[in-house]
Amino acid sequence: ISLRPAPPPHPAEKETMTDRQRISEDVVHVKTDPKFEKWANEHGFCPNALPHPEKWPARPLLFRLSPGCHDVPVESVCKAWGRFEENNKSRYLELNKTGEEETAQGSLPVNTHTFKFETSLFVGTGILRLPSEATKDYFAGKHRKSSILIQGKFKKKLSFRSVYTGQEFCHPVKSPGYLLTKAALSLFKTLSPSMEANIVAENDKTMIPNATHFMSPLAGTASVIQVTDEKNAPKLSPTIRIVEDLTSLGGDFTESMKKYPDMEKRIVWRRKFFQKIKNLQQYEFDTKKVWTFDFYNDKLLMDELKLAILGSKYDVTRYLAGQPLRILSKIRGTDDYLWNFELWHERQTEAWDESKKNKVVINGSPRTSEELKLAWQKEEAEKEKLKQ
DSSP states (O other): OOOOOOOOOOOSSOOOHHHHHHSOTTEEEBOOOGGGHHHHHHHOOSOSEEEOGGGOTBTTEEEEEOTTSSSSOGGGSOOOOSSOOGGGGGGTOOEEEETTEEEETTBOOBSSOOEEEEOSSEEEEEEEEOSSTTTHHHHTTOOOOEEEEEEEEESSOEETTTEEEEEEESSOOOOSOHHHHHHHHHHHHHHOTTOEEEOOOTTOOSOOTTOEEEEEEHHHHOSEEEEEOGGGOOOOOSSOOOOOBOGGGOTHHHHHHHHOOSHHHHHHHHHHHTTSHHHHTTOEEOSSSEEEEEEEESSEETTTTEEEETTEEEETHHHHSSOOEEEEEEETTSSOEEEEEEEEEGGGBTTOOGGGTTOEEETTEEEOHHHHHHHHHHHHHHHHHHHO
């Protein structure tokens, strides 16, 4: 049974600029392509409003639970969910007050702390890590741009064949070329037969949610997997590095530890092993063990939502068409999620001010790149004085 609630109602008529001007300053509209507005109106799953970036604890990023996909009271999750209703805005936005600080409820920490979550299929803890002072020991000597750690227990036995991870999108994404993208997907499927992907054309009329997706088996996709009993489970932290270890599965995995003492070689072997569907069908996620997954990448700059390729950066938000990137795992072919998190960037909202596009938050205080440059110059000058 899907945990996703029924979509909230939306106004029968389109909003006007007058409506937008009356909207509370606590809410900001997502910048969307007009050609996809009909999708949002049709099924209501695409949020057209978010908490104002001033409420984002990791500004310019909003990392949050995907509304309706976790076993927490719906009222405790940020409700910029469907079409904004001015007269019922409490359904769409709630604030978490901690002392003097207000943050959007449902938002999750980045780099410094772990967070807990639960669905009908999985209960666990996670941490999103980006290069920072808190995570420098993890990223030292690596070309990685980000890491998401997920640790916990499965609440029911599930076949490796049925549990997938990847990206899915409410409505079509913009592509550099439909035919070129389809050809690339065909190649990827040849290289990885267990991959399931589909791209809906921008002029698609079917209005099927999540029809655009790129999904692969969790067991063959995770960067590192460690399976332990509860007392030996590693404690998640900003700096921990997980060790690849699936010996509890026995058989081939016990032999792989002996054959490949080098962890990187074990990972390559495991991913190749699970490219074959028949191998996926032989294993299950045990409910008694603690499973720890590390998903890291060396191309996506999550703090900017840009791809770093061959010395250049490419803005991913241009192609998302008003949608978040997702960190998710689900049962193949269903809406039953093990976890589902969203990652938004301030550039995707109407609050984005190009004159402040390099603004970052240092110790809770937003500063522009010019302000940071002057602060660093002053700090370096003071260091030079001390040396003298």
